[in-house]
Amino acid sequence: MPRPLVATTDISAMRSNLALARLMMPGTRVWAVVKADAYGHGLANAFQAFAAADGLSLVELDRAIALRELGWQKPLMMMEGMFSADELESFQRYHLQPVIHNPAQLDMLQHASGASLHVHLKINSGMNRLGFAPEHVREAYQRLQAMPVVSNISLLTHFANAENPSAVLTPQRQLQRFHECTQGITAELSLSNSAAVLLQSQIACDWIRPGVMLYGGSPGEQAAQDFGLQPAMTLMSELISTQQLQPGESVGYGSLFTAEHAIRIGIVACGYADGYPRHAPTGTPILVDGVRTRVLGRVSMDMLSVDLTPTPAADIGSKVTLWGNSLPIDEVAAAAGTIGYELMCAVAPRVRRETRGA
Numbered sequence: 315m316p317r318p319l320v321a322t323t324d325i326s327a328m329r330s331n332l333a334l335a336r337l338m339m340p341g342t343r344v345w346a347v348v349k350a351d352a353y354g355h356g357l358a359n360a361f362q363a364f365a366a367a368d369g370l371s372l373v374e375l376d377r378a379i380a381l382r383e384l385g386w387q388k389p390l391m392m393m394e395g396m397f398s399a400d401e402l403e404s405f406q407r408y409h410l411q412p413v414i415h416n417p418a419q420l421d422m423l424q425h426a427s428g429a430s431l432h433v434h435l436k437i438n439s440g441m442n443r444l445g446f447a448p449e450h451v452r453e454a455y456q457r458l459q460a461m462p463v464v465s466n467i468s469l470l471t472h473f474a475n476a477e478n479p480s481a482v483l484t485p486q487r488q489l490q491r492f493h494e495c496t497q498g499i500t501a502e503l504s505l506s507n508s509a510a511v512l513l514q515s516q517i518a519c520d521w522i523r524p525g526v527m528l529y530g531g532s533p534g535e536q537a538a539q540d541f542g543l544q545p546a547m548t549l550m551s552e553l554i555s556t557q558q559l560q561p562g563e564s565v566g567y568g569s570l571f572t573a574e575h576a577i578r579i580g581i582v583a584c585g586y587a588d589g590y591p592r593h594a595p596t597g598t599p600i601l602v603d604g605v606r607t608r609v610l611g612r613v614s615m616d617m618l619s620v621d622l623t624p625t626p627a628a629d630i631g632s633k634v635t636l637w638g639n640s641l642p643i644d645e646v647a648a649a650a651g652t653i654g655y656e657l658m659c660a661v662a663p664r665v666r667r668e669t670r671g672a
């Protein structure tokens with residue numbers, strides 16, 4: 315028997331979440347975002363689950379090539395574009411569509427020859443990470459238009475706060491800036507991330523770019539389940555030990571949890587070296603035999619401890635759900651001071667992987 319920790323990816327859940335994105339934005343094409351190994355769900359799984367997407371969007375060149383080798387024939391958008399001119403050849407050979415967001419990339423294209431590229435000009439409408447400032451957009455667009463290697467120019471911008479109605483920088487403010495600086499330019503536009511798809515579906519565009527929602531995660535405060543999203547990853551393990559603590563006894567490093575009353579605890583084969591957040595405090599939700607209980611004390615590298623009070627019959631071999639079905643990843647993340655996105659991406663290579671719903 316191998317170590318009992320398994321991350322199961324549910325391909326049918328991913329398929330259903332993609333269908334939901336389409337339902338929210340009828341008539342809009344979908345770039346399914348598959349960066350970071352499909353948010354930790356496995357690129358080959360995403361390839362299967364998102365067969366109905368209009369394109370896939372990511373940032374890693376080797377992963378894009380892997381998708382071509384798997385047989386993906388539809389568009390691939392590279393959301394950080396080329397990092398150096400020597401990558402251009404691969405962009406051409408594999409028909410990858412770069413996002414062009416800085417002047418260095420314009421220079422790379424200027425000096426390029428060979429097969430033509432469909433590019434996406436990124437406009438900085440207030441996020442202030444990537445993209446051309448509004449006053450430089452027209453010049454960048456004209457430069458691209460004049461390049462023989464550029465066959466097609468689309469536009470994109472990215473929302474900073476689509477999940478937060480009280481933000482100062484609203485999507486509406488960003489769109490206003492975007493439209494002011496692109497007036498008169500006729501090009502396809504890709505816009506909405508998951509938060510905008512779910513909460514601002516009145517925002518029209520040609521293409522949306524949902525990520526976390528496709529994996530059943532919520533982009534904000536509202537529970538993913540309330541939107542009808544299904545969790546795509548379930549992380550499960552087992553109890554590998556139980557202990558009886560007497561009042562005053564503690565468990566784990568730093569003795570962060572000390573029993574006030576006699577308490578039976580379980581030790582789970584999952585720790586921070588598996589991607590479980592080390593900062594998850596006592597009280598973080600976890601399921602034993604499907605029953606909700608709490609993490610106790612400090613998460614260690616290979617193990618964590620749980621309260622067995624709600625499940626007196628639990629013993630070595632009892633099933634433990636770290637997150638997924640019946641326990642939203644976003645809830646575990648919130649308890650640990652992070653977001654579901656980070657937990658999905660952080661599942662370690664040593665965790666065994668299974669797939670269902672294929």
Ligand SMILES: *Cc1c(COP(=O)(O)O)cnc(C)c1O
Binds near residue numbers: 472508524526533
């Ligand atoms: C990651 C990313 C997305 C997807 O964001 P979600 O919040 O996961 O939906 C969309 N667009 C860009 C540019 C991104 O980097």
